[in-house]
Amino acid sequence: xxxxxxxxxxxxxxxxxxxxxxxxxxxxxxxxxxxxxxxxxxxxxxxxxxxxxxxxxxxxxxxxxxxxxxxxxxxxxxxxxxxxxxxxxxxxxxxxxxxxxxxxxxxxxxxxxxxxxxxxxxxxxxxxxxxxxxxxxxxxxxxxxxxxxxxxxxxxxxxxxxxxxxxxxxxxxxxxxxxxxxxxxxxxxxxxxxxxxxxxxxxxxxxxxxxxxxxxxxxxxxxxxxxxxxxxxxxxxxxxxxxxxxxxxxxxxxxxxxxxxxxxxxxxxxxxxxx
Amino acid sequence: xxxxxxxxxxxxxxxxxxxxxxxxxxxxxxxxxxxxxxxxxxxxxxxxxxxxxxxxxxxxxxxxxxxxxxxxxxxxxxxxxxxxxxxxxxxxxxxxxxxxxxxxxxxxxxxxxxxxxxxxxxxxxxxxxxxxxxxxxxxxxxxxxxxxxxxxxxxxxxxxxxxxxxxxxxxxxxxxxxxxxxxxxxxxxxxxxxxxxxxxxxxxxxxxxxxxxxxxxxxxxxxxxxxxxxxxxxxxxxxxxxxxxxxxxxxxxxxxxxxxxxxxxxxxx
Numbered sequence: 321x322x323x324x325x326x327x328x329x330x331x332x333x334x335x336x337x338x339x340x341x342x343x344x345x346x347x348x349x350x351x352x353x354x355x356x357x358x359x360x361x362x363x364x365x366x367x368x369x370x371x372x373x374x375x376x377x378x379x380x381x382x383x384x385x386x387x388x389x390x391x392x393x394x395x396x397x398x399x400x401x402x403x404x405x406x407x408x409x410x411x412x413x414x415x416x417x418x419x420x421x422x423x424x425x426x427x428x429x430x431x432x433x434x435x436x437x438x439x440x441x442x443x444x445x446x447x448x449x450x451x452x453x454x455x456x457x458x459x460x461x462x463x464x465x466x467x468x469x470x471x472x473x474x475x476x477x478x479x480x481x482x483x484x485x486x487x488x489x490x491x492x493x494x495x496x497x498x499x500x501x502x503x504x505x506x507x508x509x510x511x512x513x514x515x516x517x518x519x520x521x522x523x524x525x526x527x528x529x530x531x532x533x534x535x536x537x538x539x540x541x542x543x544x545x546x547x548x549x550x551x552x553x554x555x556x557x558x559x560x561x562x563x564x565x566x567x568x569x570x571x572x573x574x575x576x577x578x579x580x581x582x583x584x585x586x587x588x589x590x591x592x593x594x595x
Numbered sequence: 596x597x598x599x600x601x602x603x604x605x606x607x608x609x610x611x612x613x614x615x616x617x618x619x620x621x622x623x624x625x626x627x628x629x630x631x632x633x634x635x636x637x638x639x640x641x642x643x644x645x646x647x648x649x650x651x652x653x654x655x656x657x658x659x660x661x662x663x664x665x666x667x668x669x670x671x672x673x674x675x676x677x678x679x680x681x682x683x684x685x686x687x688x689x690x691x692x693x694x695x696x697x698x699x700x701x702x703x704x705x706x707x708x709x710x711x712x713x714x715x716x717x718x719x720x721x722x723x724x725x726x727x728x729x730x731x732x733x734x735x736x737x738x739x740x741x742x743x744x745x746x747x748x749x750x751x752x753x754x755x756x757x758x759x760x761x762x763x764x765x766x767x768x769x770x771x772x773x774x775x776x777x778x779x780x781x782x783x784x785x786x787x788x789x790x791x792x793x794x795x796x797x798x799x800x801x802x803x804x805x806x807x808x809x810x811x812x813x814x815x816x817x818x819x820x821x822x823x824x825x826x827x828x829x830x831x832x833x834x835x836x837x838x839x840x841x842x843x844x845x846x847x848x849x850x851x852x853x854x855x856x857x858x859x860x861x862x863x864x
Contacts, residue, residue: 406707406711406714407714410700466698467698467699467700468697468698468699468700469698470662470694470696470697470698471692471694471697471698471699471712471715471759472715473662474660474661474662474687474690474692475687475712475715475716475717476683476684476685476687476688476715476716476717477684477714477715477716477717478687478715479683479684482715586681586682586683589661589682589683
């Protein structure tokens with residue numbers, strides 16, 4: 321704070337409870353003491369030298385309180401959940417993330433174990449990777465899955481900021497897992513599924529501002545399954561939509577979704593969009 | 596040391612009423628209009644919201660908590676209209692809300708739960724530990740602060756709910772059936788807390804218990820079929836009922852007298 325400090329004479333007078341001190345002086349001194357640790361330290365020293373009566377009284381109180389404080393049961397300081405975790409993930413989300421990760425693992429195992437003719441060039445992972453994050457995103461903003469939803473809905477952080485936080489945390493877990501898997505299988509380049517999955521996530525959020533995030537995610541997963549994944553499964557080829565020359569289209573979808581999310585940022589605090 | 600008051604605390608108030616509703620209509624579900632043309636102005640103090648079951652109390656409280664958006668009419672909270680599609684963040688920081696039935700994370704301790712709610716309400720990070728401790732002490736849960744929520748009794752869970760509602764020192768405090776599940780001694784303590792809170796906040800307490808209102812509220816709002824029936828002090832409510840009306844206390848008789856003629860009282864119960 322300020323470079324100027326109270327004089328020893330002033331602090332001594334204050335410690336003695338000097339009644340001749342002007343009220344404005346006392347006021348200014350107290351205002352300074354509130355913000356200056358150094359002068360508070362000097363005041364503490366001054367009390368012991370200038371006002372032995374007060375020091376003795378304080379010692380008596382300390383002596384009386386000490387045994388009581390020792391007898392009080394210490395609460396077990398159990399902080400087994402770091403506070404930052406609940407800022408990024410609701411506690412009920414852990415099972416959903418675990419499920420998403422196990423689906424990733426399963427796809428990897430199936431891809432490795434199954435004979436190539438079953439899937440052809442389109443590995444299972446290629447087909448599910450773009451929509452996999454949506455399952456966990458859907459669970460992050462839903463009335464049915466979050467017990468504390470009614471409480472959360474009325475708070476300042478409810479709405480887009482919280483939704484984006486939770487979506488980011490989902491992507492931070494799911495995308496590296498998919499990346500590792502893509503590298504292990506070598507089936508396709510990261511850009512080929514990364515851009516579609518980001519595009520799907522942003523479209524889910526954009527649609528979610530109208531019909532609710534969970535509904536939007538369900539609809540998009542169903543659409544993906546019916547229009548792209550099922551035919552590709554049938555023919556055994558990498559679907560046309562995931563061919564490298566389609567990437568600009570996915571990029572466009574990502575940009576469009578992001579734009580809508582930004583334009584409709586206030587719509588997310590409406591609880592009807594939490595379904 | 597950080598200052599104990601902020602600019603926001605000393606800024607002049609630029610609105611007349613903390614809650615001002617004009618012709619307010621709020622839907623419950625798709626069809627039913629649970630609040631149907633309500634005109635209400637509430638300022639500082641503890642206001643008891645009384646009314647029969649199904650009168651629309653919970654819907655009204657939820658719309659005051661900005662959880663439900665009004666279908667028609669105008670609703671201003673702390674001078675800010677909530678009917679449009681605007682950013683509610685600044686307003687929501689000043690609201691405390693205890694729903695009638697609230698879910699919580701069973702594995703959280705009381706302290707973690709209230710801390711999490713304080714974080715959601717954007718209480719400044721440095722103030723959270725002190726604010727949480729104060730809220731927990733005010734509801735008498737300090738000795739249970741580090742117990743998990745699932746080990747608490749019903750009354751204690753409700754008190755934890757009250758603690759999360761007051762942790763951000765709200766200007767607008769909305770409590771839906773806060774005394775349900777509290778034993779008589781806790782109810783007395785809660786009434787004291789309510790009087791204390793009503794001194795520097797606008798507290799709306801929805802309840803069935805007429806005696807809670809008489810003991811702790813400065814103001815009674817009687818509500819039936821989505822409309823305002825009566826607003827005034829408990830004494831005026833008591834004076835409205837004569838001995839010919841059913842009820843065990845003057846307030847209950849006043850309640851019956853004012854509600855006479857509305858659907859709910861003519862029902863089977």
